[in-house]
Amino acid sequence: MARSDSVLLSGGRVATLEPDRWNPARVELVVDGTPQSSVNPTDPTDLAFEYVERIGHVIDRIGDPGAPLTAVHFGAGALTIPRYVAWTRPGSRQQVIELEPALVDFVRERLPLPRGASIRVRYGDAREMASKLPAGLQGSCDLVVVDVFAGATIPAPVTTVEFYRLAAGLLNEHGVLAVNVADGAGLPFARGQMATVAAVLPHVAVLAEAQVMKGRRFGNLVLVGTRDDALLEWLPRLVAAGPHPAQAVAGEELDRVIRGAAVVTDETAQPSPEPGRGIFSR
Numbered sequence: 483m484a485r486s487d488s489v490l491l492s493g494g495r496v497a498t499l500e501p502d503r504w505n506p507a508r509v510e511l512v513v514d515g516t517p518q519s520s521v522n523p524t525d526p527t528d529l530a531f532e533y534v535e536r537i538g539h540v541i542d543r544i545g546d547p548g549a550p551l552t553a554v555h556f557g558a559g560a561l562t563i564p565r566y567v568a569w570t571r572p573g574s575r576q577q578v579i580e581l582e583p584a585l586v587d588f589v590r591e592r593l594p595l596p597r598g599a600s601i602r603v604r605y606g607d608a609r610e611m612a613s614k615l616p617a618g619l620q621g622s623c624d625l626v627v628v629d630v631f632a633g634a635t636i637p638a639p640v641t642t643v644e645f646y647r648l649a650a651g652l653l654n655e656h657g658v659l660a661v662n663v664a665d666g667a668g669l670p671f672a673r674g675q676m677a678t679v680a681a682v683l684p685h686v687a688v689l690a691e692a693q694v695m696k697g698r699r700f701g702n703l704v705l706v707g708t709r710d711d712a713l714l715e716w717l718p719r720l721v722a723a724g725p726h727p728a729q730a731v732a733g734e735e736l737d738r739v740i741r742g743a744a745v746v747t748d749e750t751a752q753p754s755p756e757p758g759r760g761i762f763s764r
Contacts, residue, residue: 489588495633497585499560499592505530509593511560516634516757519560521593526569529562532725533702536689537627537660538566539723540706543716544624544658550574552623554615554652556608556640557630558582560589561601567625568599576601577619579611609639612648623652629662636664638751641675646682650707659683659707664754666700671754673743675705676736681745683707687717687732688739695729700757 488498495514502508502520508530511519520530529535541563544551550573555564558580567574576599580586583605595601604611608630626649630640639645649659661679665672672688680686686707694701706713717730731739744750 487592489584491582491585493632497588499589502530509560511589513631514633518631519562521560521562521565523593526562526565526596529566531562531702532691533662533704534562535725536704536720536728537563537662539720540658540660540689540704540716541567541625542570543720545656548572551576551625552619552654553577553625553627554619554623554649555579555627555629556612556649557628558586558589558603559629560593561586561595563627563629564601565596565599568596568601572598574600577615578603579608580605581607607639608637609645609648612645615652619652621651622654623657624654625657626650626652626659627661628659632753634664634757636754638753639748641678641754642746642748642751643678643681644748646679646707650682653709656710656712657708658710658713659705661705661707663703663705664701664757665697665703666755666757667697669697669703669739670743671752672703673740674746677740677743678746679705679707680736680740684709685711685713685732686736687713687720687730688736689720689728689730691725692727692729695731 497513500510508520508522510517522528529538551571553576555578558578564576663672663675690703693699721728721730
């Protein structure tokens, strides 16, 4: 696939689909130089990115193995996680919320979805759309994924307690919220997100590479929230599943991590920090 295979997005950003430098079977979606998603068209279970693998392991723990799920995804990217759900959970019903129609058209034309996948895309701002989803989705979702980025940063409107209340309202009794967060030294942004999700859902865990969890380098953390206390039973297997080195915090340990962190509101929200030059860019 040629590097010139690109599309112009809002705000003058440019999205390209580029061959993976290390695995020729994969294609990367890159927006303004920052890798956003990776897709293996011949194997939707090849998740490539570390944080996406962690979300995949969480999805594998929901309900009975292979049973179909009802899922809502905030942020499309290259539709990597919806592809994974469609492949591993045949018959799943999924809805994707995405601001950029041109991006979805670009991805679907060049990287078609698995045959038979039931994936509906709704276009609009994630925060606005969260309050407009059909009543039939409220309280019925097994999975809600929040992975919204504008380039290399997370927009402020999807970081607040008001937004997470809307997202959590979609979940059924055993449903799981999975959030991709990026942060660096000391985790000031991520700690605020942990506190905010914990203000909405009673059982929260955080999964990340060990040095990222300790706030020693910039990277991605996966926040997992649910009303089901079975989440704590999942943690040893989620850590064992990797990618390694892996670490998880929950319960009293999570309370210590977020001590002093304020719950983020619409009035106090800020975008996530910009990664240092060269951290994610190709």
